[in-house]
Amino acid sequence: MATQHSTLTGSDLHEPKGADSANANEVYVANGTGSGSWTPLSFSFNTHIENISSPTDVYIPIPYAGVIKKITTVISGAVSAADLVLTFYDSSSNSMGSITVTSSGSAAGDVDTLSPASNNVVTANDYIRINGDGGPSAHTTLWLNIVMERS
Numbered sequence: 543m544a545t546q547h548s549t550l551t552g553s554d555l556h557e558p559k560g561a562d563s564a565n566a567n568e569v570y571v572a573n574g575t576g577s578g579s580w581t582p583l584s585f586s587f588n589t590h591i592e593n594i595s596s597p598t599d600v601y602i603p604i605p606y607a608g609v610i611k612k613i614t615t616v617i618s619g620a621v622s623a624a625d626l627v628l629t630f631y632d633s634s635s636n637s638m639g640s641i642t643v644t645s646s647g648s649a650a651g652d653v654d655t656l657s658p659a660s661n662n663v664v665t666a667n668d669y670i671r672i673n674g675d676g677g678p679s680a681h682t683t684l685w686l687n688i689v690m691e692r693s
Contacts, residue, residue: 597676623679
């Protein structure tokens with residue numbers, strides 16, 4: 543009689559297909575056609591700056607070690623008078639890069655992105671800092687999404 547897969551226990555259980563070649567902190571993601579691939583485990587952090595017309599520093603706690611892969615922003619209204627410059631820093635004040643939200647032609651829903659190529663490695667229980675220069679005169683909210691791959 544054949545053993546039913548659902549009744550296996552202990553040493554008869556096995557790792558998912560390909561686990562022997564997967565890297566640490568990867569998860570298996572199905573593609574919907576009966577297969578899939580091992581993909582780095584990603585986390586997403588969200589925050590906002592309530593009033594972009596005031597210079598500000600926002601600190602985002604990072605609970606796990608990893609690499610910041612992408613930062614996306616969206617504004618809730620038009621930016622007026624001057625562009626907004628956001629600069630992103632690791633906890634040692636090394637710049638990961640900047641996003642400029644332009645005032646010319648801006649409108650609610652405008653999206654800007656940054657894919658940091660340097661200073662984007664973070665350690666567990668660390669933080670990143672976001673500096674907004676407060677250039678615009680409009681009291682507009684900006685939302686941020688930060689994607690990190692766990693290492």
